[in-house]
Amino acid sequence: MENNETPSTEVATNVSQDAKNLALLLWLGSIFFGFIPGLVLYLVKKDDAYVLDQSKEALNWSITALIGYVAGMILTIILIGVLVMAAVGICHLVFCIMGIIAATSGKPFRVPFALRLIK
Secondary structure (H helix, E strand, O other), X not given: OHHHHHHHHHHHHOOOHHHHHHHHHHHHHHHHHOOXXXXXXXXXXXXXXXXXXXXXXXXXXXXXXXXXXXXXXXXXHHOOHHHHHHHHHHHHHHHHHHHHHHHHHOOOOOXXXXXXXXX
């Protein structure tokens, strides 16, 4: 456990204000534009470890949410899909807000239910 906590506190102390601002905009943009901000920052900001880490996490979460939305659309045939889409939408909003809060303090954030497709 202590080995996992040491790098996160080390990353949190070395995060510049620009990296915090980019991560904040990343999570904020993920609310409105889905996976696009995560993909753009993942491809452009390879030199900043914190922004790269958060862009991977936002991209993983956005892909997971997209899969949830598609599953909800398919399930609308049996009328439960509306509830699935509402639940995914609420989770998307809550997890992005949690990412924004973590980004303002420079802490690494992990979405608990995201599929880790991009490592």
